[in-house]
Amino acid sequence: MRFDAYDTGGFFDEMFDAEGKPRPGYALLARKLAEQSVEELARRQAAAESALMNIGATFNVYGHEAGTEKIMPFDIVPRIVPADEWAKAEKGLKQRITALNLFVNDIYNDQKILKDGVVPADIVLSAASFLKPCIGLKPPKGIWTHVVGTDLVRDRDGLFYVLEDNLRTPSGVSYVLENRQVMKRTFPQVFEASRVHPVDIYPSRLLEMLQHVRTGSGTGQPNVVVLTPGPFNSAYFEHSFLAQQMGIELVEGRDLVVRDGYVHMRTTRGFQRVDVIYRRIDDSFLDPETFRPDSMLGVPGLMDVYRAGRVTLANAPGTGVADDKVIYAYVPKMVKYYLGEDAILPNVPTFVCFDDKERAHVLANLDKMVVKAANESGGYGMLMGPQASQAERDAFGDLIRKNPRNYIAQPLLGLSRVPTIIDGALEGRHVDLRPYILYGEDIFVLPGGLTRVALKKGSFVVNSSQGGGSKDTWVLRG
Amino acid sequence: MLSRVAEAIYWMNRYMERAENVARFVDVNLNLMLDLPEGFGEQWSPLVATTGDTDAFRGRYGEATKESVLKFLTFDKESPNSILSCLRMARENARSIREIISSEMWEQINKSYLMVKEHAARAKSMDTPHDFFTAVKQASHLFVGISYLTMSHNEAWHFGRLGRLLERADKTSRIVDVKYYILLPDPAEVGSTYDDIQWSALLKSASALEMYRKRHGRISPPKVVDYLLLDRKFPRAARYCLSKAQRSLHAITGTPIGQAETAAERQVGLLYAQFEYADTREIIKSGLHEYLDDFQVKLNNASEAIHETFFALRPLEESAPESMAFSQSQSQSQGGQSQRQSRGR
Numbered sequence: 140m141r142f143d144a145y146d147t148g149g150f151f152d153e154m155f156d157a158e159g160k161p162r163p164g165y166a167l168l169a170r171k172l173a174e175q176s177v178e179e180l181a182r183r184q185a186a187a188e189s190a191l192m193n194i195g196a197t198f199n200v201y202g203h204e205a206g207t208e209k210i211m212p213f214d215i216v217p218r219i220v221p222a223d224e225w226a227k228a229e230k231g232l233k234q235r236i237t238a239l240n241l242f243v244n245d246i247y248n249d250q251k252i253l254k255d256g257v258v259p260a261d262i263v264l265s266a267a268s269f270l271k272p273c274i275g276l277k278p279p280k281g282i283w284t285h286v287v288g289t290d291l292v293r294d295r296d297g298l299f300y301v302l303e304d305n306l307r308t309p310s311g312v313s314y315v316l317e318n319r320q321v322m323k324r325t326f327p328q329v330f331e332a333s334r335v336h337p338v339d340i341y342p343s344r345l346l347e348m349l350q351h352v353r354t355g356s357g358t359g360q361p362n363v364v365v366l367t368p369g370p371f372n373s374a375y376f377e378h379s380f381l382a383q384q385m386g387i388e389l390v391e392g393r394d395l396v397v398r399d400g401y402v403h404m405r406t407t408r409g410f411q412r413v414d415v416i417y418r419r420i421d422d423s424f425l426d427p428e429t430f431r432p433d434s435m436l437g438v439p440g441l442m443d444v445y446r447a448g449r450v451t452l453a454n455a456p457g458t459g460v461a462d463d464k465v466i467y468a469y470v471p472k473m474v475k476y477y478l479g480e481d482a483i484l485p486n487v488p489t490f491v492c493f494d495d496k497e498r499a500h501v502l503a504n505l506d507k508m509v510v511k512a513a514n515e516s517g518g519y520g521m522l523m524g525p526q527a528s529q530a531e532r533d534a535f536g537d538l539i540r541k542n543p544r545n546y547i548a549q550p551l552l553g554l555s556r557v558p559t560i561i562d563g564a565l566e567g568r569h570v571d572l573r574p575y576i577l578y579g580e581d582i583f584v585l586p587g588g589l590t591r592v593a594l595k596k597g598s599f600v601v602n603s604s605q606g607g608g609s610k611d612t613w614v615l616r617g
Numbered sequence: 618m619l620s621r622v623a624e625a626i627y628w629m630n631r632y633m634e635r636a637e638n639v640a641r642f643v644d645v646n647l648n649l650m651l652d653l654p655e656g657f658g659e660q661w662s663p664l665v666a667t668t669g670d671t672d673a674f675r676g677r678y679g680e681a682t683k684e685s686v687l688k689f690l691t692f693d694k695e696s697p698n699s700i701l702s703c704l705r706m707a708r709e710n711a712r713s714i715r716e717i718i719s720s721e722m723w724e725q726i727n728k729s730y731l732m733v734k735e736h737a738a739r740a741k742s743m744d745t746p747h748d749f750f751t752a753v754k755q756a757s758h759l760f761v762g763i764s765y766l767t768m769s770h771n772e773a774w775h776f777g778r779l780g781r782l783l784e785r786a787d788k789t790s791r792i793v794d795v796k797y798y799i800l801l802p803d804p805a806e807v808g809s810t811y812d813d814i815q816w817s818a819l820l821k822s823a824s825a826l827e828m829y830r831k832r833h834g835r836i837s838p839p840k841v842v843d844y845l846l847l848d849r850k851f852p853r854a855a856r857y858c859l860s861k862a863q864r865s866l867h868a869i870t871g872t873p874i875g876q877a878e879t880a881a882e883r884q885v886g887l888l889y890a891q892f893e894y895a896d897t898r899e900i901i902k903s904g905l906h907e908y909l910d911d912f913q914v915k916l917n918n919a920s921e922a923i924h925e926t927f928f929a930l931r932p933l934e935e936s937a938p939e940s941m942a943f944s945q946s947q948s949q950s951q952g953g954q955s956q957r958q959s960r961g962r
């Protein structure tokens with residue numbers, strides 16, 4: 140398959156530079172792809188998809204009857220990150236997570252950063268994701284943000300920017316591991332010659348981290364479990380996969396019970412104490428006695444046990460406050476405040492509508508901006524200014540004026556692209572990158588990540604619910 | 618292991634076994650109807666009695682005809698014991714424990730469910746019912762074989778076998794009860810007359826005709842009863858099922874057979890004893906139906922005890938007297954044991 144007709148379209152292309160030369164790390168892959176016939180690539184693509192289906196790496200489609208499970212579309216052209224670029228991203232991620240963890244701990248305890256006026260107190264205290272029941276909590280080892288999946292994007296300038304932090308229960312890591320299994324079969328020679336960092340270590344590191352954050356000074360193996368909302372959740376495959384890989388129990392809320400001040404699971408041999416819960420259900424469903432009273436997924440009394448320091452929750456409840464898109468805008472200031480350093484990874488430039496001057500700028504430039512609501516995700520509550528109609532922009536302008544606290548605006552980024560097989564030809568498609576970070580004894584950044592790709596021509600939306608697929612991410616060894 | 622997981626694997630197996638049994642006795646009955654002379658009276662309502670759903674059936678369909686009974690037992694989504702419902706429940710249980718069972722087991726259950734669903738959607742499936750029922754039986758056999766060969770014979774596996782064998786013992790005893798009652802309505806006539814075809818059909822309902830012939834040769838009602846209830850080696854005989862169920866139960870608890878530490882072990886032990894020390898002539902003399910009725914009560918007690926011992930762990934349980942566990946009214950007029958729906962969503 141020839142790249143003669145390949146057009147980078149004026150975007151930053153991950154594989155080719157402006158002169159059409161392969162970038163560092165891509166030369167071998169580009170040559171190998173060029174050697175393959177269209178049929179051969181199609182055959183490998185089909186083999187990869189059927190392997191994923193057989194493994195059962197599926198997600199559930201809501202609103203359909205039982206039995207509708209789909210695989211996330213997968214493209215066999217990998218995205219490669221050279222060692223030096225990765226080293227910088229890794230350093231930046233560690234710095235950022237350190238600061239964010241300090242921030243979450245601070246605002247639920249001393250609130251120094253608010254008192255010092257670095258982040259406006261009004262914004263933090265009014266955030267829907269600021270959970271009052273978490274005030275005064277001191278999680279084991281001072282760690283709140285155990286598992287983080289930061290979304291990075293590259294703009295036309297080729298620099299990595301942080302788009303979102305995802306400090307709650309980020310998903311997708313199972314695809315990283317499964318995609319890699321498939322890619323090792325798809326391009327074994329290129330893979331071998333490229334010196335790619337392995338990703339299979341993730342489940343072991345996850346388990347080590349979870350064991351490290353046990354409460355108190357218990358001896359012996361702590362009992363660690365994965366808490367899932369159940370088989371009807373869209374990410375159930377991942378929950379079940381991670382439990383299986385770590386060799387620990389996958390539990391639902393109804394398997395757990397609070398008894399004698401501790402959390403126990405119901406087993407065929409009676410009650411067994413649980414020390415650490417890697418929970419994959421949202422904060423508001425954790426404990427009907429503290430949060431949503433209608434939650435059937437959680438464990439009544441769980442938060443009392445947690446507050447008493449007798450069970451660890453990963454991630455800690457309350458971390459979502461830093462996912463508020465308005466608070467996100469202040470992360471570079473947090474880095475400076477807590478660590479005395481400049482942020483290594485920049486934010487996407489963000490205008491906070493809460494600020495009169497910035498709001499005026501946003502309202503005057505709606506046709507050039509992307510406006511986002513503070514607490515929405517997955518493409519909801521969003522205005523894509525350049526593509527919207529005048530009426531849509533006017534409607535959004537009104538929303539902003541009515542509730543300025545709830546909106547931010549960012550320039551439209553030209554996300555970088557990677558060649559992708561589309562109808563038997565290679566075309567550039569926009570991508571983002573989600574690395575996974577574990578905060579335990581130290582901070583571990585998995586060398587790899589989920590590269591999501593917008594398969595629709597010209598689309599910048601990479602979400603799987605809106606026609607996005609994924610690619611394997613190869614981080615090269617130095 | 619988790620109680621929920623144990624319960625799911627137990628019911629996954631029960632439902633798979635139930636589907637197979639329904640398929641077998643419906644198939645046999647269809648076949649039998651072809652052989653009986655006109656005016657002999659078609660015997661469709663006993664089939665419904667075999668799954669223990671007589672009341673539910675009357676309420677929804679009224680009279681038992683070939684069409685209504687077939688629909689009720691095969692593709693009726695509302696009927697909890699239809700083949701479609703059984704496969705759906707087996708699959709739902711399997712889906713919740715995918716990380717526990719082997720992927721081959723999951724695939725087999727998934728494929729079986731999709732196969733039945735596809736038949737249900739086709740209007741003409743019942744034009745050649747035998748093909749469909751054979752496919753259901755084979756799906757179950759394949760599942761049992763795959764489970765045996767791809768999963769460690771660990772605690773989870775034993776919970777599966779326990780469920781499957783209790784289900785099978787239940788169904789075999791009901792088939793015997795219903796058929797015997799119909800074939801010999803007057804207790805005075807027990808052992809005096811029989812219709813070779815019908816007794817053969819009864820054996821076929823349990824896939825037992827050929828093996829019976831090897832063991833006893835000629836068809837004789839007491840021997841048929843003896844074979845289906847008390848044979849030690851035939852895998853659908855109630856005694857065989859209970860003996861293996863008891864072994865699995867003790868493999869789970871680790872208590873030697875003969876001792877009983879839990880309510881489950883006591884109740885299953887009582888159940889087994891009823892067959893171990895039974896004599897066919899005495900059973901028939903004192904009334905087969907009464908004997909089987911009593912068996913159903915004990916079987917319900919055993920299921921209840923398994924539920925209380927392993928699945929229904931509650932924080933307050935220690936303080937409650939154990940007899941509480943059995944205070945629920947046991948409806949012996951069947952109703953069929955079925956999984957409790959504890960999902961709250």
